[in-house]
Amino acid sequence: MADNHDDQEGAEALALVLANHGLQRMSSRVLATLLFTEQPTMTAGELAERLHASAGAISGALKMHMSVGLVERVPAPGSRRDHYRLRDDAWAVLYTNQNEVIAAFQNAADAGIASSGPDSRARHRLTQMRDFYTFLLDEIPVLLERWHERSDAPKA
Numbered sequence: 001m002a003d004n005h006d007d008q009e010g011a012e013a014l015a016l017v018l019a020n021h022g023l024q025r026m027s028s029r030v031l032a033t034l035l036f037t038e039q040p041t042m043t044a045g046e047l048a049e050r051l052h053a054s055a056g057a058i059s060g061a062l063k064m065h066m067s068v069g070l071v072e073r074v075p076a077p078g079s080r081r082d083h084y085r086l087r088d089d090a091w092a093v094l095y096t097n098q099n100e101v102i103a104a105f106q107n108a109a110d111a112g113i114a115s116s117g118p119d120s121r122a123r124h125r126l127t128q129m130r131d132f133y134t135f136l137l138d139e140i141p142v143l144l145e146r147w148h149e150r151s152d153a154p155k156a
Contacts, residue, residue, distance in 0.1 A: 008050070011036040026053060030061040034071060034086045041074055041083035069093035092144055099140060106133035 011032040018028035029051050034042065042050075048058045062084055065071035070090045076083040087093055109130035116123040 007036045007038070008033075024061070024064075026051075026057045027061040027064050029053070030058060031065060031070065031086075034065075034084065041076060041085045043079075043081040043083055045081065047084075069097050092147055095140065096144065099137060102133050102136050102140075106130055106137065109133065 012029070014035065015025070015028040015032040018031065019025045023031070030047055033047060033050055039046075044055060044058045044062060047053070047062075048055055051058070062071060066073065066084075070087060070093070071084050072087045074083050074085055109126045112126040113123055113130060116126060
């Protein structure tokens with residue numbers, strides 16, 4: 001089933017917002033297209049055709065989205081091509097994957113605290129940084145549980 005022109009315009013508008021907020025342009029366009037498509041899955045070739053983009057650009061965008069848990073490769077019986085879709089509960093998965101980044105920032109702050117003077121401004125700022133990331137790591141599971149209670153999304 002083909003998507004209509006209005007859907008592609010909506011996808012491009014969303015992609016522009018995502019790109020304006022730090023996501024690479026092609027990654028934004030691929031993500032927006034997968035959000036707007038009515039197809040259950042799309043191949044890299046279909047994405048390239050829809051977006052008038054090279055296979056390499058599509059491949060790079062798909063790899064990035066798969067690495068953070070937004071997109072998954074799915075089996076397509078009878079097809080020799082890889083098929084992709086936005087993961088169920090993609091946003092909670094993405095948020096959960098941020099734990100590694102947050103933990104790294106928390107550890108970096110701890111290392112900075114250990115090497116700073118006891119009454120220094122740096123120690124004060126680093127302590128605030130560490131405490132903030134500790135707070136986030138404590139709250140993320142609670143937020144995700146509340147999200148799952150409110151939504152029909154499966155638990156990641």
